[in-house]
Amino acid sequence: MDDDSDCLDRLLAGDEEAFSELIDDYHAEMIRVAEAFVDDRSTAEESVQETWTAVIEGLDDFEGRSSLKTWIFSILTNQARKRGEKEAREPNWSELSEEPLDREVTEDANRFNAEGRWSKPPVPWSVDPEEKTLRREMLSVVDEAIDDLPRRQRVVVTMRDVEGWSSDEVCDVLDISNGNQRVLLHRGRKKLRRVLEEVFGDVGGAT
């Protein structure tokens, strides 16, 4: 936080070097996060550019109640969300946040019997973790599978697991509860596990 207020002081004083550092620190990460909201790279880049302009315009009104990072990514999230909704591939964010969260939890239900025991247990993955080509392949499978997640799950998985944010940061930026965040994370991870199982599951080796 000390770094933050130091940086903010320099920004307010018009220190170009400080702004340059801010861009270097966050620009690429902003593009990756924006890509979780919108369909293509160029739209993501536009949202990031707009966000920087909004940051420049809004600096005087930033009161330091959140961290600089949270503030910047909240602006980005709003920009990217709006653009994502215009593309209208999926129902918009606010509608989705009204969706009851327990609806999807038992989507693996057909893999359990009436007593809640596995009827189709998880299949081991035929992957030698030392094998570089396979590892690369797994990464690209995960990459694609994340792209295919419903938007809210995609955004939460991207922030938490890909970018390594804390749950508090995700909740602040997206303005959702911690419980809600965990449900989205769980659903997203579950789907990724299933995709990996489909691609790398070693059916012959199943016990």
Added chain:
Amino acid sequence: MTCEEFTDRVTDYLEGRVPFGERIGMWMHSIICEHCRRYMEQMRRVVELSDELGERDEREVAGPDSEMKGELLEEFSSRREGE
């Protein structure tokens, strides 16, 4: 605890959000159930792979091109000078 209940709680477990008693229950269940043990391991792998993906992208996604950065810096300076 059933296997279905176990799998529903795996993320909460990894997040450290499962209360102590239930945590013990999950641990005991994972000792007797190899399927749930595997499920937990695979969920951990999913998290690791996403993390690795982030590292890969960090190496591959470049910062802003210098033209765009230049424009932003100019925008910043003229705005601050106008104060």
